[in-house]
Amino acid sequence: MTGYQINHYLQGVLDGDRRMLAKTITLLESTRLQDVEQAGRVLSALLPHSGGAFRVGITGPPGAGKSTFIEAIGMHLVRQDRRVAVLAVDPSSSRSGGSLLGDKTRMNELATHPGAFIRPSPAGKTLGGVARKTRESILVLEAAGFDTIIVETVGVGQSETMVAGMVDFFTLLALPNAGDDLQGIKRGIMEMADAIVVNKADGFLLESAKQAARMLGNALMLQTPVSPNWEIPVLLVSALKNTGLQEYQNTLDLFRDRMEASGELEEKRRRQARDWMWELIDDGLKRRFTAHRDVRDRLSTLEREVTDGKVTPMAAADRLLAAFGPEGPS
Secondary structure, eight states: OOHHHHHHHHHHHHTTOHHHHHHHHHHHHOOOHHHHHHHHHHHHHHGGGOOOSEEEEEEOOTTSOHHHHHHHHHHHHHTTTOOEEEEEEOTTHHHHOOTHHHHHHHOHHHHTOTTEEEOOOOOOSSHHHHHHHHHHHHHHHHHTTOSEEEEEEOSOTHHHHHHHTTOSEEEEEEOTTHHHHGGGOOHHHHHHOSEEEEOOOSGGGHHHHHHHHHHHHHHHTTSOOSOTTOOOOEEEOBTTTTBSHHHHHHHHHHHHHHHHHHTHHHHHHHHHHHHHHHHHHHHHHHHHHHHOHHHHHHHHHHHHHHHTTSSOHHHHHHHHHHHHOOOOOO
């Protein structure tokens, strides 16, 4: 890619050209070696223009109404002249195409608003690959002038940890019946949350939502606060009735103000950038390891011998590492 082409991508993104923005993200998502190299140069050129947005992660169990909530809060923000982008982390996207493809059609109002941008989750063979593309897309969207980036976890399990590791504020969406058994919410997810939102708090579910909020609040009292400057709130929201959205926005703004004032937000982003570098190193080393000719020749045989109990996993790993290459200087 020539310097002219890089400047073409750079200027298009900085000008907020939606076609060039989509084209740039598509380049980032490509796995072709030539595209990967070009994408790296474009991303490096955009990096000085990124970092200005507030990054919000949203997770929740199936049926919690994530899509409805995202559209509601997204529309609430764009009506105040904020620019909102929505991305997803979906480990199943390589098989299903990612549920945000369907969510985009359901978020009709937000998807067509000039102040918003919705991007389906990139397909990938591994969750780490999807997460990497999402992180890169965040930087591009920030350079394009979006001030609020919403990252949704579409999948389950490790995707919550991935998203929490790339956002400033992590939201756990809960159901009105959460008080019955905390709906199976894993303790680890609650510990990652900066706010818990009980959605669908309207109509005949309102009292159940209030009870769920009390139960969740009691559960939070048993946790050690992650930050001395923040107490995790439990909020009642009805995305359907558009109630509680201003309180949620106030929570986002208050959190950002406090974390910026204390220096915690900057430190969190520095730590995330460092962790991202090591994740990329781990991913790159694994790819090079499995692609190595001598490793590839021995891998299937040693895997079979390990599963048959003929060789210990430690011995097999040592042999494969030795085939990969001698250890460097200590």
